[in-house]
Amino acid sequence: MSSQSANGTPLLQVEHLGVTFFTPRGTVRAVRDASLEVRRGEVMGVVGESGCGKSTTAFAVMGYLPGITQVDGKIVFEGQDVAQMGPDELRHLRGNRIAMVYQDPATALNPTMRVGPQLEEVLREHTDMASQQIRQRTVELFESVRLSDPETVGRRYPHELSGGMQQRVVIAMALACDPDLLIMDEPTTGLDVTTEATILELVVDLKQRINAGILYVSHNLGVIATVADRVAVMYAGETVEEAPVRDLFKDSKHPYTTGLLNCVPKPPTDAGEVVQLSRIPGVVYSANDPAPNACLFVSRCPIAQESCSRQAPPLADAGGGHLSRCLYPGDVDTGIWGELDTSVDTERARQEPVLTATGMRRFYGNWGRKYFLFGPRVRPPVRAVTGVDFKVGLGRTLGIVGESGSGKTTVARAIVGLVPRDQGGLQLQDQELAPSVESRTRDQRAAMRMVFQNPQASLNPKLSIRHAIVRSLRKFAGLNKRDSQKRAGELLQAVGLDPGYLDRHPGELSGGEQQRVAIAGAFAASPDLVVADEAVSALDVSVQAQVLNLLRSHQQDTNTSYVFITHDLGVVRYLSDDILVLYAGHVAETGPANKVLGLPSHPYTEALMSAAPIPDPDAEPTVIRLSGAVPTMRAEFTGCFFAGRCPRKVGPVCDDTPPPEQIVPGGGHLINCHIPLEELAALQADGSGSAVTQASAS
Amino acid sequence: MTSPALAGEIYTGVVRSAGASLSALGRGIRNFLRLALGTTSGRIGLPIVLAHAFVAIFGPWLAPYSPTDIRAEHQFVAPSFNQEFLSVGKYTIEAGSETLQALDNGVVSEELRSGFARASSGLSALTEDAAVSTVQDGSSWTITQPGVAPYEVSTIEGSERYWFGTDNFGRDVFSRVLSGARSLILISLCGALLGIFLGTVVGMGSGYKGGKIDEVVMRIVDAMMAFPGLLLTLLILVTLGARDAPWGWLDSQWEAVLIVVTVGIVFLPGISRVMRSITLKAKNQEFVMSARLRGESAAYIIFREILPNAMTVLAVELSVRLSYSILIVSSLGFLGLGVQPPSPDWGLMISESRGYLADYPWMVLAPAGAISSLVVGVNLLSDGIRQASGLPREITQ
Numbered sequence A: 001m002s003s004q005s006a007n008g009t010p011l012l013q014v015e016h017l018g019v020t021f022f023t024p025r026g027t028v029r030a031v032r033d034a035s036l037e038v039r040r041g042e043v044m045g046v047v048g049e050s051g052c053g054k055s056t057t058a059f060a061v062m063g064y065l066p067g068i069t070q071v072d073g074k075i076v077f078e079g080q081d082v083a084q085m086g087p088d089e090l091r092h093l094r095g096n097r098i099a100m101v102y103q104d105p106a107t108a109l110n111p112t113m114r115v116g117p118q119l120e121e122v123l124r125e126h127t128d129m130a131s132q133q134i135r136q137r138t139v140e141l142f143e144s145v146r147l148s149d150p151e152t153v154g155r156r157y158p159h160e161l162s163g164g165m166q167q168r169v170v171i172a173m174a175l176a177c178d179p180d181l182l183i184m185d186e187p188t189t190g191l192d193v194t195t196e197a198t199i200l201e202l203v204v205d206l207k208q209r210i211n212a213g214i215l216y217v218s219h220n221l222g223v224i225a226t227v228a229d230r231v232a233v234m235y236a237g238e239t240v241e242e243a244p245v246r247d248l249f250k251d252s253k254h255p256y257t258t259g260l261l262n263c264v265p266k267p268p269t270d271a272g273e274v275v276q277l278s279r280i281p282g283v284v285y286s287a288n289d290p291a292p293n294a295c296l297f298v299s300r301c302p303i304a305q306e307s308c309s310r311q312a313p314p315l316a317d318a319g320g321g322h323l324s325r326c327l328y329p330g331d332v333d334t335g336i337w338g339e340l341d342t343s344v345d346t347e348r349a350r351q352e353p354v355l356t357a358t359g360m361r362r363f364y365g366n367w368g369r370k371y372f373l374f375g376p377r378v379r380p381p382v383r384a385v386t387g388v389d390f391k392v393g394l395g396r397t398l399g400i401v402g403e404s405g406s407g408k409t410t411v412a413r414a415i416v417g418l419v420p421r422d423q424g425g426l427q428l429q430d431q432e433l434a435p436s437v438e439s440r441t442r443d444q445r446a447a448m449r450m451v452f453q454n455p456q457a458s459l460n461p462k463l464s465i466r467h468a469i470v471r472s473l474r475k476f477a478g479l480n481k482r483d484s485q486k487r488a489g490e491l492l493q494a495v496g497l498d499p500g501y502l503d504r505h506p507g508e509l510s511g512g513e514q515q516r517v518a519i520a521g522a523f524a525a526s527p528d529l530v531v532a533d534e535a536v537s538a539l540d541v542s543v544q545a546q547v548l549n550l551l552r553s554h555q556q557d558t559n560t561s562y563v564f565i566t567h568d569l570g571v572v573r574y575l576s577d578d579i580l581v582l583y584a585g586h587v588a589e590t591g592p593a594n595k596v597l598g599l600p601s602h603p604y605t606e607a608l609m610s611a612a613p614i615p616d617p618d619a620e621p622t623v624i625r626l627s628g629a630v631p632t633m634r635a636e637f638t639g640c641f642f643a644g645r646c647p648r649k650v651g652p653v654c655d656d657t658p659p660p661e662q663i664v665p666g667g668g669h670l671i672n673c674h675i676p677l678e679e680l681a682a683l684q685a686d687g688s689g690s691a692v693t694q695a696s697a698s
Numbered sequence B: 001m002t003s004p005a006l007a008g009e010i011y012t013g014v015v016r017s018a019g020a021s022l023s024a025l026g027r028g029i030r031n032f033l034r035l036a037l038g039t040t041s042g043r044i045g046l047p048i049v050l051a052h053a054f055v056a057i058f059g060p061w062l063a064p065y066s067p068t069d070i071r072a073e074h075q076f077v078a079p080s081f082n083q084e085f086l087s088v089g090k091y092t093i094e095a096g097s098e099t100l101q102a103l104d105n106g107v108v109s110e111e112l113r114s115g116f117a118r119a120s121s122g123l124s125a126l127t128e129d130a131a132v133s134t135v136q137d138g139s140s141w142t143i144t145q146p147g148v149a150p151y152e153v154s155t156i157e158g159s160e161r162y163w164f165g166t167d168n169f170g171r172d173v174f175s176r177v178l179s180g181a182r183s184l185i186l187i188s189l190c191g192a193l194l195g196i197f198l199g200t201v202v203g204m205g206s207g208y209k210g211g212k213i214d215e216v217v218m219r220i221v222d223a224m225m226a227f228p229g230l231l232l233t234l235l236i237l238v239t240l241g242a243r244d245a246p247w248g249w250l251d252s253q254w255e256a257v258l259i260v261v262t263v264g265i266v267f268l269p270g271i272s273r274v275m276r277s278i279t280l281k282a283k284n285q286e287f288v289m290s291a292r293l294r295g296e297s298a299a300y301i302i303f304r305e306i307l308p309n310a311m312t313v314l315a316v317e318l319s320v321r322l323s324y325s326i327l328i329v330s331s332l333g334f335l336g337l338g339v340q341p342p343s344p345d346w347g348l349m350i351s352e353s354r355g356y357l358a359d360y361p362w363m364v365l366a367p368a369g370a371i372s373s374l375v376v377g378v379n380l381l382s383d384g385i386r387q388a389s390g391l392p393r394e395i396t397q
Helices: A054-062 A087-097 A115-126 A131-144 A163-175 A193-210 A221-227 A245-250 A255-263 A408-416 A442-447 A465-477 A481-494 A499-503 A511-522 A541-558 A569-575 A593-597 A603-611 A652-656 A677-685 B004-036 B040-062 B097-104 B110-119 B173-209 B211-226 B229-241 B248-283 B286-293 B298-334 B346-356 B362-389
Strands: A012-023 A026-038 A043-047 A069-077 A098-101 A181-185 A213-218 A230-235 A238-244 A273-275 A342-344 A353-364 A368-371 A374-379 A382-393 A397-401 A423-428 A448-451 A529-533 A561-565 A578-583 A586-592 A661-664 A669-672 B084-088 B091-095 B131-136 B140-145 B148-155
Touching: A012 A054, A026 A043, A026 A054, A026 A069, A026 A213, A026 A230, A043 A054, A043 A193, A043 A221, A054 A069, A054 A098, A054 A181, A054 A213, A087 A098, A087 A115, A098 A163, A115 A131, A115 A163, A131 A163, A163 A193, A181 A193, A193 A213, A193 A221, A193 A603, A213 A221, A221 A245, A230 A245, A230 A255, A238 A245, A238 A255, A255 A541, A353 A408, A353 A561, A382 A397, A382 A408, A382 A423, A382 A561, A382 A578, A382 A586, A397 A408, A397 A569, A408 A448, A408 A529, A408 A561, A442 A448, A442 A465, A448 A511, A448 B286, A465 A481, A465 A499, A465 A511, A481 A499, A481 A511, A511 A541, A541 A569, A561 A569, A569 A593, A578 A593, A578 A603, A586 A593, A586 A603, A593 A603, B004 B040, B004 B298, B004 B362, B040 B173, B040 B362, B084 B097, B084 B110, B091 B110, B097 B110, B173 B211, B173 B248, B173 B298, B173 B346, B173 B362, B211 B248, B229 B248, B229 B298, B248 B298, B286 B298, B298 B346, B298 B362, B346 B362
Parallel strands: A026 A238, A043 A213, A043 A230, A098 A181, A181 A213, A397 A561, A397 A578, A448 A529, A529 A561
Antiparallel strands: A012 A026, A012 A069, A230 A238, A273 A342, A353 A382, A353 A423, A368 A374, A578 A586, A586 A669, A661 A669, B084 B091, B084 B148, B131 B140, B140 B148
16 A cells, blocks of 8 residues: 555555444444554554544454444455454463464452462463562563562552553553554543653553554543554544654644644743634534545534535545545645634733632541541541642633642532532632532632533433533523523523424433533523633544633623633643642642743643653653552641652652742742742753653552 | 413413423333343243233233132133032032043942042042933933932033133132232332332432531441341331321222332332442533533432433333332232232232142242242343343442
C-alpha cells in the first residue's frame, strides 16, 4: 500500500478490515474499512473519537470479538493470514507473539492474587523456564517497566498499588513473553496526567528497547503526538488518514483531522487573545446505517463538493506515503474550518467578588475508635479539603486544577452545598451561605447552579428532557406550567438543540447533547455562578469544543461567573481568568491565569504543566515527572503538603515547617512554597534539566 | 365562582391528565409485555398466569355447579366428562356404560356391586347370589337377592359432568376449584402489593435519609427478618383473628384483611432491603444531586426521581413475592386460619380432604394442582422478567 520502509515487510498488515456485529437491536458496522500497518520498532497510533472503531480494530487483531460477528478483509501477521490459522496457532499467536494492554488496569489484574504470582503464571503458561528462572525473570520484568523496588513489589496485591503502578504491572505481563506486537488500548485514559506522562515515557522507552511493533489506540491527540511514529485517524469505522506523525499533525490531508486538531483548546497568545475553537457540525455517521456510495464525512465537511456525495473515496496516496481518504486532499488546510475568531480577553474590571470562600474545610468520616463505639480515638477522619480561600469575580472564571484526590470535587460540592463544609465561611455577594443546600434559601439556590461531569448520570434516565428543564424553571423562575414549557424550548435553542428534543429521553441523545441539556437546565434561572465539575472531561474532543464554545459565549452574553473544575490544563488555560491549583486539599498556588501558568510556578503546577501532553510532535519533551499518587490525608502535614513527591524539595525544612505564603508582586498571585520566588523562577527558566525526580511511590 | 373559562380549564386539565395517565399506562403495559415475552420462561409463564387471572375473575360464573351445594347421593364421584347415574332402591350410584351393558345382559357387574356398597355405606351389600331378574324397556331393572326385598333399578334422566369428581359432600370439585381462585389470588396479590408498598416506603425513606435513622430502622428490619415468616403470620392471625373487627363493616372481610396485612408485614424486611440498596446507589448519582440543588423535597426525590429507576426491580420483586404470598395464603388456608368452610379455598380443600387421599385422590390433587400451576406460572414469569431486564439473580434473594 505505502512505500516500504527499510524494515522490510511490516509486522502487521490490516487490509480493508470490516467488523460487523449482529445484535438483537440490529446490525452494527463497527469497522467498515480499516487499513493500517505496524512495523517493528515503531509505534502506530490509532486516533479518533468514540464510536469510530479504534478499539474494535485492535480487538479484531487479537481475534477477541464477541457474539455473532462478521469479519471482512485481511489481517496479516508476519506474512501469515490470521484468518487461515487453526485454533492452536491462534492461541500461540495471542499468548506469545501478540500481547494486549487494556484501558483499565484494575480489571485486568486479579484482585485476589499478589501481582508477582500473576506474572509468574503467565511465564509458566507460555514458556518452559524453571521456577528459579521464572522468579528471576519476574524481577527483571518489573525492573524493565520502571517499577520502584522490583524485588518486593511482586508481593503486593493490586489494590495496594496506585493506578500507574497497576498499569506498569499489566505492561510487564504483556512483555512477559517478548511479544512481537504489543497492542495498547487507551492504556492511560483512566490515569492522572502526571501518571500518564510517566507511562507514555515508558512506552517510548520500550519502543527503543524491545524491537517490537506497538499499536497504540487513544482518543487523545496529545498522547498520540507524544508516543506515535505513524498515525492512523479513524472516522466512522474507516481509516481516513495514515501518515508519519509529523506529516499528520503539520500537514494534514483530511478535513476531519484538521477539524479535530482545531478542537483542541490552545493557550491564549501573549497578547491575551483567545483562539475560538472550531466546530465540527453534526454527528459521527451512525454505525447502524449501511455505507452509502459517498464519503461518510460529507455532511460535516467544509470543503465537500458535489462529487463527494456521489462516490466513496478510496484511501489513496496523497504524496510521500501520506494516505488520505479524501477526493480533494490538496484543498485541506487548517483554514477550512473558518477563520478562527480570536477575541481579545480584556482584563475584566476587578469588581466585588460574587463568591468568597475563607478557610473552607471539609473532613470525611468521624474519628474511628479502638472498640467500635468505645475506647481511644485511633483513626482520624480523611482531610479532603483543609482550609481553602478563593474569590470568584463577577463574569470571571475560576479554574480549579489538580490530580484526582486533590480535593477539587469536594470544593465544588461544598460551594453548592451538596457536601456541607465543616468549617470556614462562604459568601455569595454579601450573604453568608449555609453549609448544606437544604438550608439555603430559594434565591441562593437559584443563584448557584452546577453542571456535572457525567451527562448521562446528571439527567434522570427515566424522565424526559422536558422534566429536567421545566422543573428548574418552575422552581426558580416562578413560571407557570405553560410559560415554562415555552421557555424550555427557547433554552434548548439557546444551547443549539431543537425544541423537539423536549419529549425525548436522555438515552436517545448523544453525550454532547446530554451535556448541553444539562447546561440549559443550569442556565434556566439566570444564575450568578455556575459550578462545572469536570463538565467536558467525558466528552470527545469535537463535542468538548462545542460545549466550551457554548460556555464561553454564554459568559460573554450574561456575565455569569464560573467555577470550572478539571484535570485538563488545556481546558483551564482556554477558559479561566483565575486559577487555583489544589494538592491534597491544600492550595498550592492561586492567581490570575497568565501569572499562574507563567513563571515562577509552584513545583506542583510546574509538574502538572510538564505532564500535559501537547498535540504537537515537535513540542519539546519535558522532564519533570511525578510518581505515585496524591496521598489520603488522615494526619495533618508537619511540613509542606507536597514534600512527599516534590521534585524540587530543598531539604529537611520541607518536612518540618509548613510552607510560607509567598506573594508574587503584581496582583493576587500566591505560591505556597519554601523556595524563594526568585530562585524558583530561575530554576524553572533554565530548562530544569537537573530536576528529574526519583521520588519513590509509596 | 365557576366561570365558564374556569370550567373549561378544569375540563381540559382533567382530559389531559386522564390522557397522560392512559398513555403512561399503555407504556407500562408495553414495557411489561416486552419484558414478559422476551424469554422462553416468560412466554410459558405468562399464559399460565393469565389463565389463572381469567379464572379468578370469571370463575364463579364459569362453574357448572354451585361450589357449596351438598348432594349426598353424588359423594366421591370419580372425575369424568360424562357420568351417568342409576338409582338402586333409595341409593344413587355412578354407572359406566359397562354396567348398563351388564344389566341389559342380566348380570350384576363388579362395578355395580362396589358402587352400591359405597352408596349404602356397606349396609346392604349385593351378594354373589344377586341377579337381575326383570328387564323392562332398557331403562329399568329389578335386582333380586335371597332374603332381601328386590331393588328397583332405574337410570336417571341425563348425566352429570364432574370433571374433577366430587368430594365427600357430593360437591363438584371443579366448581370449587374455579370459585376458590378468586379469594386466594386476590388476597395473595393484595398481600404482595402491600408488602411492596411498605417495603418501598421504609426502604427508600430509610436509605435516602441515611445516618442514624437508617441505622435504627435497618436494625429493626433485621430483627423482623430473623423471625420465621409463617410463625409471625400465625402469631398475628391467632391474636388478632380472635377479636372482632374494629369496624362493623369490616366484619365479613376481617380474616382476609388480617391475612393481607400480615403478609405485607412479613414481606416488609426483604423488600425494604432491596429498595434501600437501590436508593443508596441512586442517592449519589448526579441527577439526584441535581434535584437536591433545585431544592426538591425528599419525598419528591424519592418517588419522582428515584422510584422510576426502580420499576424493573419492583416488577421482578412483585412477581417473586406473589408466588411466596400464594404459598403463605394457601398454607394458612390449610391450617384453617384463612377463609372459613364451606367457602371454597384451595388450601382449605386440601386440608379437608387429605384423609381421603388414598381412596379418592382427586379431592386433593385438584386444588393442589391449581396451587402448584399458579406458583409455577408466576415463578416462570418472574424469572422471565428478571432475565429480560438483565438483573442479576441475587437481586431478590
